[in-house]
Amino acid sequence: MIEMSIGDEVKKLRKSKGLTQKQLAENICHQSEISRIEAGSVHPSMYILHGISNKLDVSIVYFYKTLEDSNNDRV
DSSP: OOOOOHHHHHHHHHHHTTOOHHHHHTTTSOHHHHHHHHHTSSOOOHHHHHHHHHHTTSOHHHHHHHHHHHHHHHO
């Protein structure tokens, strides 16, 4: 089973909202940071994750719940 990451969820939600990485990053961080988060090469800081969650209309807890559920599925 493939483990989900915060980046996977960010990308899924961003695309469902019809946003580009640049639009999501606006007033939060640089577009390249969104790209690295979605690729799983970096984990977002709480500040950035808070901004992303607000823009995607989900609670910041949503991302951690997704990780927890993914990890439970592996066990």
